[in-house]
Amino acid sequence: MSTVEQEIAKRRTFAIISHPDAGKTTLTEKLLLFGGAIQTAGAVKSNKIKKTATSDFMEIEKQRGISVATSVMTFEYNSLLINILDTPGHKDFAEDTYRTLTAVDSVILVIDCVKGVEEQTERLMEVCRMRDTPVIIFINKMDREGQNPFDLLDELEQKLNLKVRPLTWPVNGGATFKGVYHLLEKQMYFFKGNKTKIEEEVVLLELDSDELDKKVGERDAAQLREDVELIEGVYEEFNREDYLSGKIAPVFFGSAVNNFGVRELLEAFCQISPFPIARQTNVRLVEPLEKKFTGFIFKIHANIDPRHRDRIAFLRVCSGVFERGKFYHHTRLDKDVRFSNPYSFMASAKEVIDEGFPGDVVGLYDTGTFKIGDTLTEGENLQYAGIPSFSPEIFKELINLDPMKSKQLEKGVQQLTDEGVAQLFTVQPGNRKVVGTVGELQFEVIQYRLEHEYGAKCRWVPMNTTRACWITCEDPKKLQEFIRLKGTQIGYDKDDNPVFLADSEWMLRMNRTNNPEIQFHTTSEFKVMAD
Numbered sequence: 001m002s003t004v005e006q007e008i009a010k011r012r013t014f015a016i017i018s019h020p021d022a023g024k025t026t027l028t029e030k031l032l033l034f035g036g037a038i039q040t041a042g043a044v045k046s047n048k049i050k051k052t053a054t055s056d057f058m059e060i061e062k063q064r065g066i067s068v069a070t071s072v073m074t075f076e077y078n079s080l081l082i083n084i085l086d087t088p089g090h091k092d093f094a095e096d097t098y099r100t101l102t103a104v105d106s107v108i109l110v111i112d113c114v115k116g117v118e119e120q121t122e123r124l125m126e127v128c129r130m131r132d133t134p135v136i137i138f139i140n141k142m143d144r145e146g147q148n149p150f151d152l153l154d155e156l157e158q159k160l161n162l163k164v165r166p167l168t169w170p171v172n173g174g175a176t177f178k179g180v181y182h183l184l185e186k187q188m189y190f191f192k193g194n195k196t197k198i199e200e201e202v203v204l205l206e207l208d209s210d211e212l213d214k215k216v217g218e219r220d221a222a223q224l225r226e227d228v229e230l231i232e233g234v235y236e237e238f239n240r241e242d243y244l245s246g247k248i249a250p251v252f253f254g255s256a257v258n259n260f261g262v263r264e265l266l267e268a269f270c271q272i273s274p275f276p277i278a279r280q281t282n283v284r285l286v287e288p289l290e291k292k293f294t295g296f297i298f299k300i301h302a303n304i305d306p307r308h309r310d311r312i313a314f315l316r317v318c319s320g321v322f323e324r325g326k327f328y329h330h331t332r333l334d335k336d337v338r339f340s341n342p343y344s345f346m347a348s349a350k351e352v353i354d355e356g357f358p359g360d361v362v363g364l365y366d367t368g369t370f371k372i373g374d375t376l377t378e379g380e381n382l383q384y385a386g387i388p389s390f391s392p393e394i395f396k397e398l399i400n401l402d403p404m405k406s407k408q409l410e411k412g413v414q415q416l417t418d419e420g421v422a423q424l425f426t427v428q429p430g431n432r433k434v435v436g437t438v439g440e441l442q443f444e445v446i447q448y449r450l451e452h453e454y455g456a457k458c459r460w461v462p463m464n465t466t467r468a469c470w471i472t473c474e475d476p477k478k479l480q481e482f483i484r485l486k487g488t489q490i491g492y493d494k495d496d497n498p499v500f501l502a503d504s505e506w507m508l509r510m511n512r513t514n515n516p517e518i519q520f521h522t523t524s525e526f527k528v529m530a531d
C-alpha cells in the first residue's frame, strides 16, 4: 500500500446531525473525550449559540470566533484519524448544515427517544438521501421515559423513508433503564449513570443463561429474549454493504450525557463507516487515489475581527495530496492560486500544515476569491457536484439607507451571500435586491454585519414570496417568453440563472400545470448536473 493509500484508509470524515436539543453537542463532546482530544466535559458546550436566542448578536460574534476552531474536530482513535465536521444547531442556519453534509463521507444521526423523529431530522435526512450518505442512528436519552423502541424504529422507517437495523437493544428505559444488549457481540452493557467519568460494566451473557435473569430480573430477561427473537425475525441480518450504499441504517441506543452507549457507537463507527471514496464532478467521477489533487470549498467563515476582512475557506480534499505553497487552479475563476499558511484542525489548536490527504479539511485564508462550491484542481477543468442552494423560505427586499455607502453595501451583500449566509436575487426593473433565507435570524445577522463590517446601513421590506424555483426549458425561446410574461415574479441568482418567485405553493402548482414545458427546480443542484 502506498503512503497515500494508507492515509486515505485511516480517515473517517463525518458529521453528527440532529434536531436541536436531541444531544448532538453532548455526543460530540463524549466522542472527543473517548478520543482523548479534550480532557474535560464542557469544552464543546461553550460553542453553542443558545437556541433560544433570536437576536443576540454579540453572542453570535463571540461564538463565531470559537466556532471557527471547532468547526472541524480531528482526533485519533484506534489508529484512525477521525474528522467531525460540526453543524450549527440553530434551525436558521440549516443551510450551513446541508452544505457541510456534502463534505462528509457518512453521518451519525441523533434522535431523542422521548421526541422521536422531529421536523429538522426529516429535512436533514432528505439531504443525506440525495447522496445516499451512509447513516448510523443513535437513539439518545434512554435514561428518560421515552417511546417504545419498536415504535421508534417504525417511526424512523416511515418518516425518514429508510430501513433500519438495531445493533443494540435497550432493557427498559427511563428510571428503570438497565442497559443495552449488543445484538452482534451478544453481550450486555449495564447502565451506570455518570456524567463526567467513563464507566461501564460489560458482561458477556448468553441470552438463555440463568445469569441474565439474575442480573436484570426475570421479567426483564424474559422481555429481552422476546424482543430479540422478534428483532431477529423481523429485521434482516445486518449487512455492511447495505449501510455503505445508504440503504440501511444501523441503530444504537444510549445516553450521551451519561457516557453510556457511546463507546459501542464509536467502535462500530470505526469498523463499518466508509473512508473517503470517489466523488462526482460535472465531468467524471474522481477517485481519491488519483495522483492529482482536487478539492472543493464547502464553507466560508468570516473573520471574527471586523477590522480584518479576510475569511477562512474550508477546503475538503477529494483526491491526491494538497501541498502548502503550490499553485492550484481555481476552476470557476480560471486562475491559479496558492496558499502559504493552510492549516488543519487537529485538537483545539490551529496548526499550519504542509499537506492534506483525501478526507481532510484544510483551512485557507481567503481575501474574497472563494464562493461556496468552488473547486481547486491541478489544472483540470471540473466542478464538484452537489453544493445545492435550497429554495429559501423567507424573502425580503434590501433597501439601502445611506446612498453614500452604496458601494460598501453592494460589496457586503455580495460577500455575505458568497459565504452562504443567504441567497441574493436581483429583480428588474431597478436592480432590486431580494434576499432569501431559511430563517428570520439571518436578516438580523446580515443587517448587523453590513453595518459593523462594511459600514453600510439597510432596512428590510418583507415580501409575499414563499418559494423560489430555478427555471429551465429545453426551448430557450419558451423560457424567454415565460420570463417576459412573469415580469417582477422573476429574479436572477448570483450566477444569472432565472428564478421564479412564487407567492404560494398554490401559485407554484398552477404555474407548473399551465406551463408544462418549463421545469421548476427547488434546489440549484440541476446547474452542475446540466453543465
Ligand code: G4P
Pocket (backbone or CB within 6 Å): 018, 019, 020, 021, 022, 023, 024, 025, 026, 027, 045, 089, 140, 141, 142, 143, 144, 254, 255, 256, 257, 258
Ligand atoms: P444539541 O446539541 O443537539 O442541541 O443538544 P445538546 O447536546 O446541547 O443537549 C440538549 C440537552 O439534552 C442538554 O441539556 C443535555 O445535557 C441533555 N442531554 C444530552 N444527552 C442526554 C441524555 O442522554 N440524557 C438526558 N437526560 N439528557 C441529555 P440542557 O439542559 O439543555 O443543557 P445542560 O444544562 O445540561 O448543559
